[in-house]
Amino acid sequence: MSGYRLSDGGLTDRGTTLRFSFDGTAMSGHSGDTIASALLANGVRIVGRSFKYHRPRGLWGAWVEDPNGIVDVAWNGRTTPNLRATTEPLINGQEVRSVNAAPTAAGDRWRKLDLVSRFLPAGFYYKTFMWPRWERYEPRIRALAGLGRLDPGHEPAADCAQVNARCDLLVVGAGPAGLAAARAAAARGETVLLVDDQDAPGGALRWRGGTIAGSDWRDWAEDAVSTIKAAGGRVLFRTTAYGVYDHGLVCAWRRREAGPDQLWRIRPGRTLLAAGAIERPLTFADNDRPGVMSADAALRYLRLYAVVAGRRIAVATNNDAAYPVAAALAQAGADVSVLDSRDDSLAMAECALAVERNTLPSAALGQEDLTGVLAGDLRLEADTLLVSGGWTPTIHLWRHAGGGLRYDERLAAFLPEGGMPAMRVAGAANGAFGLAAALADGHAAGGDDGPAPPVGEGHASYAIRPAWPDPAGSGRAWIDQQSDVTVKDVALAAREGFRSVEHLKRYTTLGMATDQGKTSNMAGLAAMASITGRAIPEVGTTTFRPPYVPVPLPVIAGRRRGQLFNPPKRLELEGRHREAVAGLREYGGWLRPSWYGADGAAAIDAEARAARRAVGLLDASPLGKxxxxxxxxxxxxxxxxxxxxxxxxxxxxxxxxxxxxxxxxxxxxxxxxxxxxxxxxxxxxxxxxxxxxxxxxxxxxxxxxxxxxxxxATAHWATIAATGPKSRDLLEATLPALPRQALDLAHMAVTETALDDAPLRIARVSFTGERSYELSVPQSAAAALWDRLTAGLATLGGCRLGLEALLILRAEKGYPIIGKDTDGLTMPHDLGMTGPMKKREDEFAGRRALFTPQARGADRRQLVGLAVDESAEPLPTGAHGYAPSGGRRRSIGYVTSSYLSPELGRPIALALIENGRERLGERIPLVHLDATFEAMVTSPVAYDPAGMRLDA
Amino acid sequence: MQLFPCPFCGLREETEFHFAAEAGKARPEPAGQVSDDGWAKYLYFQDSPKGRSREIWVHLACGEFFVMTRDTVTHEVTGSEALSGRSR
Amino acid sequence: MIRRYSAWALLREGLRDHRGWQEAWRKAEPAARYDAVVIGGGGHGLATAYYLAKNHGITRVAVLEKGWIGGGNTGRNTTVVRSNYFFPESVALYDFALRLYEGLSRELNYNIMLSQRGMLIIAHSDMEMEIAARIVNAMRLSGADAELLGADEARARVPLLNDGPEARFPVHGGIWQGRAGVARHDAVAWGYARAASGLGVDIVENCEITDFLVEDGSCVGVATTRGTIRADTVGLAVAGHSSVLAAKAGFQLPVHAYALQAFVSEPVKPMLDTVVLSLGTGTYVSQSDKGELVIGGGLDRVPSYGQRGNPPMQEQVLSGLLEMLPAVGQLKLMRHWAGIVDVVPDSSPLLGPSPLPGLYLNCGWGTGGFKAIPAGGWLLAHLMATGEHHDISRPFDLDRFATGRLIDEAAGAGIAH
CATH class of the missing domain: 3.30.70.1400 (Aminomethyltransferase beta-barrel domains)
Incomplete structure (x- = not known):
C-alpha cells in the first residue's frame, strides 16, 4: 500500500468527492479520476490476479496498454464485466471488483496455484488430461478461467448510432504530431477530422509538458483546435480509431458522457496516423510484482491525477525518456534512485539523482508486494520500481491498411516502411521520438513545407540501448503479464519447435489477452530471436488485427435489434387485420394473419370450412406482381x-x-x-x-x-382474394358496380376494370380449388375494397381467411408450396409436370439439367399424398418414410405437409417419397423420433380430384 | 465496407451489390446438344482467380448487371462497365 | 521414437525446468523423392500424412506447407465439430470424422481438447420446427445422434436466449446434437504433425508449390520454392487456395473463394455451455475454455482471397449475436479475422481423383472443414494409397456435377449450413 495523492495538483476536480468500493472496501476519488488512478490514490496495490497462475497483479500502465487492471463494475444495479480500470472514468457509487480472484484480489483463494506453476508451463494441457477424456477435467479448468462475470440480468440496449463521416484528412492522435499535422492541413483549407482516445488534446504533452512556439503547449494546442474548427473540421475526443478496412474505411468507437456510444465510419481522403508509442517493460525475474510499473504511466498518474505511485521509488531504464519521470517524482517528494543500462547519456549527465550506471534489475523482491530490487550485486530497498525498456510505435492501423514494416536498429523498434497513397504515419508512431522531432514530422505530414513551430529545451534525447529479455536469466521473468507467459515459456516453445512467431503466439498464448500484447509482443519476439539465434526482423511480427482495443459489441452491432433486425414486411391492411383480432405471424418475410380470433385452432377449422362451404376472404397482397x-x-x-x-x-x-x-x-x-x-x-x-x-x-x-x-409493382398493389362457392355472390352483393363480364370470368381468365375511379384487376385464380376471384387494386384503394367485401361476409356465412387455413385448403388439393413441399432437389417431373420437358424443343432456363443421369434416375423423390386411418392423428410433418436396408432403416423421403382436413374429416399429408408415383396404393412405414407409423401412398389430391369445384 | 462503382449510379456501398458470376462465360447452346460434362463445366466450374478478376455483378438498387474488374486480394477496383447489349 | 506426453512426463520435466521436451515435429528438409506428397500443412494435409503412414504403411511421405503448419483455416475457424447433416452421405462423412475425433487425443497422444458440449440449432417458427423434425429424423436414420427439443428444453440449455416480447425471432425449439462440440483447433494440427512426424513423415514448412511435374499426362511430383520433389502420388489439401493450385495443374474446379469471418470476445467466467446457432440470425457462438465467446456467421458477400474481416458482415453477425443473447452486449470484441474458404455450389466437399491423373483432391469444405479433418485425412490417404475411393468418399467425387447427383445440404435440409 504505497500509492498516495498529493495535496494539490493534477487535473481532477478536487471539489467533488466520488464514493466507490473496491473488492468491498469503501474508497473515494474525484471527478476526473479513472478507476485506476483512484485505486492508486487509495493505496491499492493488488488490482487483480493473473489468468493462469493467479499471481498478484498491480497496475502496470495508465491507459489502454495496461494488461492488469481489469475489473467488474456494478453501478445502478447492473454489472459490466471486464472494464479497464485505466480508461474507465470513476463514477460515484461504482462497486468495483477484481476479476479472476475470490473473494478479493489480495486474498484470492487460488493464490497458492503459483506454487505448482513449474508443472504448468506453456501448453501443458496439450500433454495431459487425455485419460479417460478431456471432459473429465474441463469443468474445473473452465471455472478457473475467464476474467469477469456476465450479469445475466443486464441486457444493454441496442442504441449505438452509426455515424458516417467524410473528411479530407483524418488524423488519429491529438498529440504533438497529430495536432501539428491537423493544424497545418486545416491552415491550408483542408477539412480535418482529428480523433483521440483521451478526453483532451495534447497526447503525452499532457503529462510530459513542453513549450511550443514560445509559450505553454496548451496555448498552441488550443490554437490548433481552433484552426481545425475554423476550417470546417472536427475534433473528437474519447474516440478510438480501432480499425482500417477495405477501401480506406476507418472505424472509430466514440464514447460519450451524455449518451450511448457511437460507431464512426470515416471515409477520409487521407489518413495520418499519429498514435504515439507505448512504453515497453524490462524483463527480469518476478518483474510482474505489483509495484513494478511503466515509468511513463507513473508520470501520467502524477501529472493528471496528482497520484504518486510510491514512496521509495527505483527507476530502471535503458533510455533517456525515463529521466523526466524520475525528476518529477523526486520533486513530488518521493525517494528516487535510478538504474540505467547505459554508461552515459545526455539525460544521465543532467540528472541530479543518484544513477547506477550499466545496471538493470535482475529481480524484483517481495512476495505479494514489491519490497526491493536486485541488480546484480546491488540490492535496493524500494516499494515501487518504474521501468522503461524503450518505446514501441503504435502502428496498428498502418498494418491494418497493409503498410509495411522495417526494423530500425537504432531505435530498436519496428517502423512504418514504404508509402501508401492514402495513409502515412507521423510522430512517435513513425519513430520521431521527442517533442521537436514529432512536431516537425507532423507539421510536414500536414502538408506544410515551412519550418515547424519551435519547441523549448529538454525533449530531444532518447538514446535507447536495447535491453531484450535474457534467456539465460535466472528465475521467472514475465513477458505477458495477463496471460502468464514467461521467458521460459518462450524458450520451451522454441525447444518444441514453435518458433514461427504465429506458432509462438498460439502455443504460449503470448499477446492473446485483452491487452492484445501491446506491451508484450516486442519482448516476446525479441526473446524468440535471442533464443533461436536470429535477428529480430527475421522472427517478424504477428498479424495486427483489428480492433486496436476491445470494442463493446453493441457499438459494432448498432441498432439492429428486435423489429429493426431484418424488419418484416408489413401489409397495408395490417390495421384492419388487427382490428379483426388476427394472429399475425411471419410468412416469407411478411407479417400476415395466421387466423382471425382468439382461439387459433378453432378459427383455422372454421375458416377452412367457410371457404369450402361459403366464402373466405384472404389478404393476398404479398403475391408477386x-x-x-x-x-x-x-x-x-x-x-x-x-x-x-x-x-x-x-x-x-x-x-x-x-x-x-x-x-x-x-x-x-x-x-x-x-x-x-x-x-x-x-x-x-x-x-x-x-x-x-x-x-x-x-x-x-x-x-x-x-x-x-x-x-x-408488388408493393404498389394490394390483392384480396375471395374464394369459395359464394365468392361470386360476395362480389355481386358488395361491389354492385362491377361489370357483369367480370363476374362471369372463366377460371384462369383475367380482366382490368375500375372501381370508384381506381384501377381494379380481377383474375380467376384459385389456391383452394374453389371458385376464386383475385382483386388487385392500388394500395390506396385497398382499405375501402376490404371494408366493402368484409361487410358482405356475414350474410353469406363467409369469413376472413388466415394463412393457416389456406395452407390446409391448398394441401387438400395437392397444391405444393415451393420450398415446403419441394426441396432443393425437386424437379418439375417430380411434381408430375412432365409436359414441357417432353414437348418443348426451345431453350428455357433449367432445361438441360433435366436430362442428366440423376434427373432421369429411377429413385427420384416425387410428390405424393399419404393417407392414414380416419381416426388416426395426422402424421408428424418431418417424419421420414423408410425402407429396411441391411438391418437398418433407409430414408425414402419425408412428410412435407400434414393436417387434419376439416372438410374431409380425416388426416391428409403431402410427402416427397422416392419413386412415389409407382408406389400408389402401397403402404409404407414412417418414423418420427421414437414413434413409427404406417401410411398408404396416394395421389396428392385428396379433395375434389376432378376439379368440379372451380366453377361451383 | 467496400465501395463499388455502378456504371449507372456511381460509387455505392458493397451491401447494395450482389456477385453474379465470373465474366466471359457464354451459355452453350443449343443446350440440348451439350454433353453432361460440358453443361457441368458451364454451370459449376470456374477460375476463382487470386488477383485480377473480371466479374459480373448486379447493383440491386437499380437492377443493372455490369462487369467489374477488381483484385480479389487487395480488393482494389480497377474497372466497371455496363454490359454491352448481349453477351453472345 | 517420440517421447510420450503424460501427467508423469509433465511432473518429471517440471522438476528439471522442462529441458527434456523434444521438438513436437521434426523440421524436415525436403528430399528429392517420396512415395507420397501432400500439399498443404493444415489439418487435412497433416491428417492425410498421418493416415498414409498409419493405415497404409506408407512412411516416405512429405507434407509441403508454404507457411507454418496449421496457419490457414485450421487455425482460423470457430472450432466446432458436429455431424448434424441431412443426407446420409453427409452424415456418413461427418459422423466418421466425429467418431475419429472422439478417440483422437489418446490416439495421437496429444490433447486436442475435444469437448462434446452439444450443439443447439434454434428454430423460430412452426415451419422451422417441421424442418428441424425432418433433419432430426434424417440424422437418426443415418445413425447420428439427434434430438428435437421443445422451447423449454432449448431455453434450459441456453438460459440467456432472447425470448422476450421484443425478440425478433421467438424460440420454438430446436435441433440438439449432444455429441457435437468444440476442439482446440491448433492442437489438431500439431497433434497430427507430431504423430505423423513420429511415424517418419517429413513436414516441410516454408515450401511453396510453384508447379506440378507432369509426365505422360500424369502428375509425378511438384516444383517448389525448395526444389523439385518427385512422388508416386500427390494429394492436394489447400482449402481456400485450391483453385490457385488447380490452375497450376491445368484444370478448373467448381469452387469459389470467399472470406469467412470469425470473432472472439473478451473472456468471462462460464455462461454458455453449448454451441448455439440461431436460424433467424445466422449467428452461432460457443464459449471457449478460456472464457472467450467464439462467434461466427455467414460468408462475406464479396469473393475474396483477403484474409481480413469487413464491417458489413461484422455488423450482421454481431447484431445477430446480441439479438440471440442480449446480455452478451456487456462484452467487448477482442479480435476478428477471416479465413479463405473454398465454396462449392452444393456446399459439399470434393474428394477424389483430380482431372490430372496422380493428383488427388481434398477440398471444397467451405465453411466446415475443421470438423471433417480426421475423415478428410483418412479418405485422402485411402485415395492416394489405393487409387480408389473409399465408400464414404465416393459420393463426393468431382463427377457428381456432370451426373447431377449433387449433395446439397442447404437444399435438402432447408437450412444453410
Whole structure:
C-alpha cells in the first residue's frame, strides 16, 4: 500500500468527492479520476490476479496498454464485466471488483496455484488430461478461467448510432504530431477530422509538458483546435480509431458522457496516423510484482491525477525518456534512485539523482508486494520500481491498411516502411521520438513545407540501448503479464519447435489477452530471436488485427435489434387485420394473419370450412406482381418459365414453374397476359425479389433490353382474394358496380376494370380449388375494397381467411408450396409436370439439367399424398418414410405437409417419397423420433380430384 | 465496407451489390446438344482467380448487371462497365 | 521414437525446468523423392500424412506447407465439430470424422481438447420446427445422434436466449446434437504433425508449390520454392487456395473463394455451455475454455482471397449475436479475422481423383472443414494409397456435377449450413 495523492495538483476536480468500493472496501476519488488512478490514490496495490497462475497483479500502465487492471463494475444495479480500470472514468457509487480472484484480489483463494506453476508451463494441457477424456477435467479448468462475470440480468440496449463521416484528412492522435499535422492541413483549407482516445488534446504533452512556439503547449494546442474548427473540421475526443478496412474505411468507437456510444465510419481522403508509442517493460525475474510499473504511466498518474505511485521509488531504464519521470517524482517528494543500462547519456549527465550506471534489475523482491530490487550485486530497498525498456510505435492501423514494416536498429523498434497513397504515419508512431522531432514530422505530414513551430529545451534525447529479455536469466521473468507467459515459456516453445512467431503466439498464448500484447509482443519476439539465434526482423511480427482495443459489441452491432433486425414486411391492411383480432405471424418475410380470433385452432377449422362451404376472404397482397412489358416480353417469359407463355391468349392466365439452371424448381406462380406485350408474373410472395432479379438477368444477358422491360409493382398493389362457392355472390352483393363480364370470368381468365375511379384487376385464380376471384387494386384503394367485401361476409356465412387455413385448403388439393413441399432437389417431373420437358424443343432456363443421369434416375423423390386411418392423428410433418436396408432403416423421403382436413374429416399429408408415383396404393412405414407409423401412398389430391369445384 | 462503382449510379456501398458470376462465360447452346460434362463445366466450374478478376455483378438498387474488374486480394477496383447489349 | 506426453512426463520435466521436451515435429528438409506428397500443412494435409503412414504403411511421405503448419483455416475457424447433416452421405462423412475425433487425443497422444458440449440449432417458427423434425429424423436414420427439443428444453440449455416480447425471432425449439462440440483447433494440427512426424513423415514448412511435374499426362511430383520433389502420388489439401493450385495443374474446379469471418470476445467466467446457432440470425457462438465467446456467421458477400474481416458482415453477425443473447452486449470484441474458404455450389466437399491423373483432391469444405479433418485425412490417404475411393468418399467425387447427383445440404435440409 504505497500509492498516495498529493495535496494539490493534477487535473481532477478536487471539489467533488466520488464514493466507490473496491473488492468491498469503501474508497473515494474525484471527478476526473479513472478507476485506476483512484485505486492508486487509495493505496491499492493488488488490482487483480493473473489468468493462469493467479499471481498478484498491480497496475502496470495508465491507459489502454495496461494488461492488469481489469475489473467488474456494478453501478445502478447492473454489472459490466471486464472494464479497464485505466480508461474507465470513476463514477460515484461504482462497486468495483477484481476479476479472476475470490473473494478479493489480495486474498484470492487460488493464490497458492503459483506454487505448482513449474508443472504448468506453456501448453501443458496439450500433454495431459487425455485419460479417460478431456471432459473429465474441463469443468474445473473452465471455472478457473475467464476474467469477469456476465450479469445475466443486464441486457444493454441496442442504441449505438452509426455515424458516417467524410473528411479530407483524418488524423488519429491529438498529440504533438497529430495536432501539428491537423493544424497545418486545416491552415491550408483542408477539412480535418482529428480523433483521440483521451478526453483532451495534447497526447503525452499532457503529462510530459513542453513549450511550443514560445509559450505553454496548451496555448498552441488550443490554437490548433481552433484552426481545425475554423476550417470546417472536427475534433473528437474519447474516440478510438480501432480499425482500417477495405477501401480506406476507418472505424472509430466514440464514447460519450451524455449518451450511448457511437460507431464512426470515416471515409477520409487521407489518413495520418499519429498514435504515439507505448512504453515497453524490462524483463527480469518476478518483474510482474505489483509495484513494478511503466515509468511513463507513473508520470501520467502524477501529472493528471496528482497520484504518486510510491514512496521509495527505483527507476530502471535503458533510455533517456525515463529521466523526466524520475525528476518529477523526486520533486513530488518521493525517494528516487535510478538504474540505467547505459554508461552515459545526455539525460544521465543532467540528472541530479543518484544513477547506477550499466545496471538493470535482475529481480524484483517481495512476495505479494514489491519490497526491493536486485541488480546484480546491488540490492535496493524500494516499494515501487518504474521501468522503461524503450518505446514501441503504435502502428496498428498502418498494418491494418497493409503498410509495411522495417526494423530500425537504432531505435530498436519496428517502423512504418514504404508509402501508401492514402495513409502515412507521423510522430512517435513513425519513430520521431521527442517533442521537436514529432512536431516537425507532423507539421510536414500536414502538408506544410515551412519550418515547424519551435519547441523549448529538454525533449530531444532518447538514446535507447536495447535491453531484450535474457534467456539465460535466472528465475521467472514475465513477458505477458495477463496471460502468464514467461521467458521460459518462450524458450520451451522454441525447444518444441514453435518458433514461427504465429506458432509462438498460439502455443504460449503470448499477446492473446485483452491487452492484445501491446506491451508484450516486442519482448516476446525479441526473446524468440535471442533464443533461436536470429535477428529480430527475421522472427517478424504477428498479424495486427483489428480492433486496436476491445470494442463493446453493441457499438459494432448498432441498432439492429428486435423489429429493426431484418424488419418484416408489413401489409397495408395490417390495421384492419388487427382490428379483426388476427394472429399475425411471419410468412416469407411478411407479417400476415395466421387466423382471425382468439382461439387459433378453432378459427383455422372454421375458416377452412367457410371457404369450402361459403366464402373466405384472404389478404393476398404479398403475391408477386412483376410486370413484363415490351415486344420481347413473351420470349423472355418463355425462357424464364418451364411452361410456355407465348401461347397464352390475352386475358388469360397460366400456372407456371420457374427452374434454376440446375433444373430445380425455384418458384411457381401464375403468369397473366393483359396485352400482347404486357404480362404480370404473380410469383409466390417469398420469391418476388429473386424472380425479379432472374428476369433482369436474362433480360440483360440474352435479350435486347430496349425491347423488354421489367417493373416490380408488388408493393404498389394490394390483392384480396375471395374464394369459395359464394365468392361470386360476395362480389355481386358488395361491389354492385362491377361489370357483369367480370363476374362471369372463366377460371384462369383475367380482366382490368375500375372501381370508384381506381384501377381494379380481377383474375380467376384459385389456391383452394374453389371458385376464386383475385382483386388487385392500388394500395390506396385497398382499405375501402376490404371494408366493402368484409361487410358482405356475414350474410353469406363467409369469413376472413388466415394463412393457416389456406395452407390446409391448398394441401387438400395437392397444391405444393415451393420450398415446403419441394426441396432443393425437386424437379418439375417430380411434381408430375412432365409436359414441357417432353414437348418443348426451345431453350428455357433449367432445361438441360433435366436430362442428366440423376434427373432421369429411377429413385427420384416425387410428390405424393399419404393417407392414414380416419381416426388416426395426422402424421408428424418431418417424419421420414423408410425402407429396411441391411438391418437398418433407409430414408425414402419425408412428410412435407400434414393436417387434419376439416372438410374431409380425416388426416391428409403431402410427402416427397422416392419413386412415389409407382408406389400408389402401397403402404409404407414412417418414423418420427421414437414413434413409427404406417401410411398408404396416394395421389396428392385428396379433395375434389376432378376439379368440379372451380366453377361451383 | 467496400465501395463499388455502378456504371449507372456511381460509387455505392458493397451491401447494395450482389456477385453474379465470373465474366466471359457464354451459355452453350443449343443446350440440348451439350454433353453432361460440358453443361457441368458451364454451370459449376470456374477460375476463382487470386488477383485480377473480371466479374459480373448486379447493383440491386437499380437492377443493372455490369462487369467489374477488381483484385480479389487487395480488393482494389480497377474497372466497371455496363454490359454491352448481349453477351453472345 | 517420440517421447510420450503424460501427467508423469509433465511432473518429471517440471522438476528439471522442462529441458527434456523434444521438438513436437521434426523440421524436415525436403528430399528429392517420396512415395507420397501432400500439399498443404493444415489439418487435412497433416491428417492425410498421418493416415498414409498409419493405415497404409506408407512412411516416405512429405507434407509441403508454404507457411507454418496449421496457419490457414485450421487455425482460423470457430472450432466446432458436429455431424448434424441431412443426407446420409453427409452424415456418413461427418459422423466418421466425429467418431475419429472422439478417440483422437489418446490416439495421437496429444490433447486436442475435444469437448462434446452439444450443439443447439434454434428454430423460430412452426415451419422451422417441421424442418428441424425432418433433419432430426434424417440424422437418426443415418445413425447420428439427434434430438428435437421443445422451447423449454432449448431455453434450459441456453438460459440467456432472447425470448422476450421484443425478440425478433421467438424460440420454438430446436435441433440438439449432444455429441457435437468444440476442439482446440491448433492442437489438431500439431497433434497430427507430431504423430505423423513420429511415424517418419517429413513436414516441410516454408515450401511453396510453384508447379506440378507432369509426365505422360500424369502428375509425378511438384516444383517448389525448395526444389523439385518427385512422388508416386500427390494429394492436394489447400482449402481456400485450391483453385490457385488447380490452375497450376491445368484444370478448373467448381469452387469459389470467399472470406469467412470469425470473432472472439473478451473472456468471462462460464455462461454458455453449448454451441448455439440461431436460424433467424445466422449467428452461432460457443464459449471457449478460456472464457472467450467464439462467434461466427455467414460468408462475406464479396469473393475474396483477403484474409481480413469487413464491417458489413461484422455488423450482421454481431447484431445477430446480441439479438440471440442480449446480455452478451456487456462484452467487448477482442479480435476478428477471416479465413479463405473454398465454396462449392452444393456446399459439399470434393474428394477424389483430380482431372490430372496422380493428383488427388481434398477440398471444397467451405465453411466446415475443421470438423471433417480426421475423415478428410483418412479418405485422402485411402485415395492416394489405393487409387480408389473409399465408400464414404465416393459420393463426393468431382463427377457428381456432370451426373447431377449433387449433395446439397442447404437444399435438402432447408437450412444453410
Amino acid at each position: 412483376i410486370e413484363v412489358i415490351g415486344p420481347d416480353a413473351a420470349a423472355l417469359l418463355d425462357f424464364e418459365c418451364y411452361n410456355r407463355v407465348s401461347t397464352l391468349k390475352v386475358g388469360r392466365a397460366r400456372y407456371v414453374l420457374m427452374l434454376t439452371e440446375a433444373g430445380i424448381v425455384y418458384d411457381d406462380g401464375v403468369v397473366m397476359r393483359l396485352a400482347e406485350d404486357r404480362f404480370i408474373v404473380s410469383c409466390s410472395s417469398a420469391h418476388v425479389a429473386g424472380v425479379r432479379m432472374r428476369l433482369e438477368e436474362w433480360r440483360q444477358d440474352r435479350f435486347d433490353p430496349a425491347r423488354v422491360f421489367i417493373h416490380d
